[in-house]
Amino acid sequence: MRGVQLSLSKTQKLRLETALEKLESLSSTTSNNSNASVIVADTIPINYEDGVLKGHGTSEMDGRVVATICGVVERVNKLVYVRALRARYKPEIGDIIVGRVIEVAPKRWRLEINFSQDAVLMLSSMNLPDGIQRRRTALDELNMRSIFEENDIVCAEVRGFQHDGSLYLQARSQKYRKLDRGQLLRISPYLVKRRKQHFHHLDQYGVDLILGCNGFIWVGEHVEAKDDMVVDQMIKSEQENASLSGSVSSREQEQSHTSVEIRQHICRIANAVRVLSTLGFMVTVELITELVDLSISHNLDIHEMLGAEFYVIVAEKEAERRSLATKKR
Amino acid sequence: MVGLSVGEKHFIKGGIEQDLRTDGRKRYTYRPIYVETGVIPQANGSARVKLGATDVIASVKAELGKPSPSYPDKGKVLINVDCSPTAEPAFEGRGGEELSSELSVALQRCLLGGKSGAGAGIDLSSLSIVEGKICWDLYIEGLVVSSDGNLLDALGAAVKAALSNTALPKVQVASAASDEQPEVDLSDEEFLQFDTSGIPAIITLTKVGKHYIVDGTSEEESQMSSAVSVSVNKQGRICGLTKRGGAGLNPSVILDMISVSKHLSEQLINKLDSEIAAAEACEEDEF
Numbered sequence: 001m002r003g004v005q006l007s008l009s010k011t012q013k014l015r016l017e018t019a020l021e022k023l024e025s026l027s028s029t030t031s032n033n034s035n036a037s038v039i040v041a042d043t044i045p046i047n048y049e050d051g052v053l054k055g056h057g058t059s060e061m062d063g064r065v066v067a068t069i070c071g072v073v074e075r076v077n078k079l080v081y082v083r084a085l086r087a088r089y090k091p092e093i094g095d096i097i098v099g100r101v102i103e104v105a106p107k108r109w110r111l112e113i114n115f116s117q118d119a120v121l122m123l124s125s126m127n128l129p130d131g132i133q134r135r136r137t138a139l140d141e142l143n144m145r146s147i148f149e150e151n152d153i154v155c156a157e158v159r160g161f162q163h164d165g166s167l168y169l170q171a172r173s174q175k176y177r178k179l180d181r182g183q184l185l186r187i188s189p190y191l192v193k194r195r196k197q198h199f200h201h202l203d204q205y206g207v208d209l210i211l212g213c214n215g216f217i218w219v220g221e222h223v224e225a226k227d228d229m230v231v232d233q234m235i236k237s238e239q240e241n242a243s244l245s246g247s248v249s250s251r252e253q254e255q256s257h258t259s260v261e262i263r264q265h266i267c268r269i270a271n272a273v274r275v276l277s278t279l280g281f282m283v284t285v286e287l288i289t290e291l292v293d294l295s296i297s298h299n300l301d302i303h304e305m306l307g308a309e310f311y312v313i314v315a316e317k318e319a320e321r322r323s324l325a326t327k328k329r
Numbered sequence: 330m331v332g333l334s335v336g337e338k339h340f341i342k343g344g345i346e347q348d349l350r351t352d353g354r355k356r357y358t359y360r361p362i363y364v365e366t367g368v369i370p371q372a373n374g375s376a377r378v379k380l381g382a383t384d385v386i387a388s389v390k391a392e393l394g395k396p397s398p399s400y401p402d403k404g405k406v407l408i409n410v411d412c413s414p415t416a417e418p419a420f421e422g423r424g425g426e427e428l429s430s431e432l433s434v435a436l437q438r439c440l441l442g443g444k445s446g447a448g449a450g451i452d453l454s455s456l457s458i459v460e461g462k463i464c465w466d467l468y469i470e471g472l473v474v475s476s477d478g479n480l481l482d483a484l485g486a487a488v489k490a491a492l493s494n495t496a497l498p499k500v501q502v503a504s505a506a507s508d509e510q511p512e513v514d515l516s517d518e519e520f521l522q523f524d525t526s527g528i529p530a531i532i533t534l535t536k537v538g539k540h541y542i543v544d545g546t547s548e549e550e551s552q553m554s555s556a557v558s559v560s561v562n563k564q565g566r567i568c569g570l571t572k573r574g575g576a577g578l579n580p581s582v583i584l585d586m587i588s589v590s591k592h593l594s595e596q597l598i599n600k601l602d603s604e605i606a607a608a609e610a611c612e613e614d615e616f
Contacts, residue, residue, distance in 0.1 A: 006361065006363065100331070100332070100334070102332075149334075149335070150332065151332035151333060151334045151335075152334045152335070152336075153334050153336070153337070178336075179336065180334060180335065180336020180337070180339065180340070181336055181339070181340060182336070182337075182340060183337065183340060183351050184337065220340075257339075257342075257343030257346065257347065258340065258343055260347050260349065263343070263344060263347060263349050264349060264353075267344075267349060267350075267351065267352065267353040268353065270351065270352065270353075271352060271353055274352070301353070302349070302352075302353025302354075303352060303353040303354040303355070303358055305353065306352060306353075306360075306361065307361055308361070
């Protein structure tokens with residue numbers, strides 16, 4: 001459990017340690033030690049009769065398979081490999097990711113996505129504001145900044161790899177857009193499992209939650225995925241109204257601030273994600289909503305969710321949940 | 330420093346206006362403070378303070394020296410801060426020098442008072458051994474290991490904790506003729522604890538828009554227009570004042586910030602004292 005240090009009282013330390021021990025014992029019993037964490041030169045327990053493929057992080061020594069890095073043993077059919085804990089994100093085609101634009105280059109944007117290289121979003125892989133499918137002209141290229149600027153947060157999908165290993169993204173659907181009115185959280189990529197749904201609209205809070213597979217989590221106010229043609233009309237009519245009333249034409253000042261209730265929900269959800277990532281638990285929507293309800297039921301202030309007491313409560317709750325899950329099996 | 334998009338900056342400013350920051354804190358709420366003392370065994374005193382992701386270490390080294398001729402009955406204290414490249418890649422080589430010198434000067438101003446030592450948070454006359462001949466020289470070093478905003482407050486807390494952890498060896502002075510240098514014998518067993526009840530805590534108020542926040546993260550501080558750091562001691566008296574940032578401030582705003590920091594200082598000093606006591610108790614348990 002690295003990251004933020006907590007000043008725990010003696011009882012809290014004890015409770016946290018018992019909860020973590022319980023979780024450790026549960027994880028080793030459920031998987032029969034096959035998902036054991038290993039350090040360098042630990043022997044990996046495998047069935048030598050079946051042919052096993054030795055993947056990344058393993059090596060053969062004296063007829064045994066040993067780990068060459070510290071991590072967790074993963075098995076996929078016949079492949080055995082060791083996954084490092086602090087590794088960078090490993091992209092796969094079709095992953096939903098959230099990235100930050102770091103450069104506007106000719107006909108493309110470069111995004112930072114916690115990968116060994118910057119991802120590239122081509123202008124041609126992006127829907128234009130007027131929605132028409134057409135060839136990108138030089139004028140489009142000059143107006144790229146009106147779509148995404150430097151430091152903007154963008155949600156996109158992995159389209160594929162080039163032969164040199166660089167990553168290409170596409171954002172051809174309504175749900176892939178620039179993200180504002182919210183906050184971005186960075187957690188370890190392995191805490192986000194690949195699921196069918198990465199875009200979550202939490203109705204009861206009015207909040208959009210995007211779990212990027214690269215460990216970037218976006219929590220923000222809900223914005224309807226509008227049709228581009230309609231958006232264009234709306235922006236035009238807003239601009240006309242603004243110029244008529246003589247107000248300053250800066251778009252931020254026209255946009256009002258997020259309301260307090262939605263902001264409270266955003267902050268609670270963000271803190272729930274921070275707590276989960278510090279404790280090293282998987283970040284899923286169900287768990288996040290559970291933590292938010294837990295904090296409300298304990299009458300905790302939003303900032304107290306990052307205090308020592310809530311960490312201990314969450315660890316205990318998770319230990320309880322997992323022990324119940326194993327008992328059911 | 331990672332850049333922030335326009336939308337994120339807007340969100341942060343809106344949060345500060347509505348008294349609900351991105352991690353749920355109110356404008357005047359501090360992050361949880363974590364104090365650890367005795368982290369550097371070779372130093373006379375040391376402490377490590379973590380404020381969220383901000384991590385600083387302070388160490389105190391004491392040496393025997395000659396007092397300055399203009400103040401023969403006072404010891405000397407030198408404060409220096411170093412920003413480690415582990416905090417930011419930009420601090421490598423000479424990159425962190427500007428920030429380091431700014432923090433050093435601000436700490437000196439807040440803790441040491443004027444040239445004559447008047448109004449200092451640290452009582453310099455307690456460092457004198459033989460008037461005019463021998464005094465303690467304290468070298469206080471601060472190291473910024475990880476930076477996430479509010480470095481000055483964290484350094485102030487670390488210096489306070491390090492000084493309360495400082496043990497000065499007892500000095501046996503052999504009586505000598507008035508113009509000769511007296512012989513001193515440093516005891517290995519007996520130590521004197523430094524008196525830290527007068528040491529102030531530093532409170533930095535960052536002005537974003539029309540409101541001030543305390544203990545800003547580096548994201549929030551990137552949006553600041555100006556920041557005022559006030560050091561207040563236990564008696565509620567102001568020991569030092571520093572203003573940073575390019576924007577000008579209305580004098581009434583500064584007075585308001587001073588009163589807010591005085592009000593916040595009580596809670597902070599109590600919290601710091603209890604954390605330091607807990608850390609020292611923890612350290613004793615280890616032995």
